[in-house]
Amino acid sequence: MLQRFIEPGGVANVQIKKGKKFKIINTFGHQVVDVWAFNSNNMSESLSMHHSRSALYKMWFQPDDTLVSTLFEPIIKIVSDTSNGGHDTLHAACSKGSYKFYNTIEPISNCTDNLKLTLNSYNFELNHTPCPWNLFEHAFIQPDGRLEDKPSTAQPGDFVELEAQKDLIVVCSACPSRVGNISASDPKGATIEY
Ligand SMILES: [Zn+2]
Incomplete structure (x- = not known):
């Protein structure tokens, strides 16, 4: 297994063959x-949050769920998740x-x-930014429909293990944002293992 650390605000991309597993690890938590x-x-086919919500009929995904692409085809399966989920x-x-x-x-x-620069390195350009899957981020829906951000509860070493359902280029950006205090007091970076 190889590991790559992603600094806060940094980005990593890895190529994962269909059927291979990989982990996104919350190295220091939150x-x-x-x-x-x-x-x-x-490359015009990608993981899609709104297609996956429609396919799975849920807002948040958990182990054994298979997320789908913009073509409604299986693209990523969740194998395991040691965090308390709600991504x-x-x-x-x-x-x-x-x-x-x-x-x-x-x-x-x-x-x-970070996404744009990564895709440019593959000579691919998107004129929009697909909604990311915000791993370890907690945004809860209130009864009146409002969203409320809570700091990530991911602990050091928590990980999500995924399995590629197609040959993939996976892009992970360790978000530097402090809006909504989503990464608790301080974004500290993450690791991808593949
Ligand atoms: Zn961000």
Whole structure:
């Protein structure tokens, strides 16, 4: 197994063959990780949060769930999850625009640009940012429909183990955002093991 540490605000991408397992590890706890996955044989097909919510009829995904792509085809299966789950599927990736919108100090990097730069390295360009799967992020829906952010409860070493259902390029951005205090007091980075 190989491991790559992702600094807070950093990004890593790995190519995972169909049927192979990989883990996203919350190295120091409380770190939100924005995750995208693209079919490496057809980059215009990617993991889709809204397709997966419709396919699974749920807001949050858990072990044995198979997430689907923009073509409604199996793309990632959740093998195991040592955190207490509830990984957000709703929030947009942070961006220059979001930091301006929320009137907060912009970190030197953001998850949207991290994805864009990664895809550019594959000579692929998207004119939109797919909603990330926000691993370890907790955004709870109130009875009146409002969203409420809570700090991630992931403990050091907690991980989500996934299995590729297609040949994938997986992109993980260790979110530097402090909006909503999502990574508790301090984003500290994460690890991908593959
Ligand atoms: Zn972010």
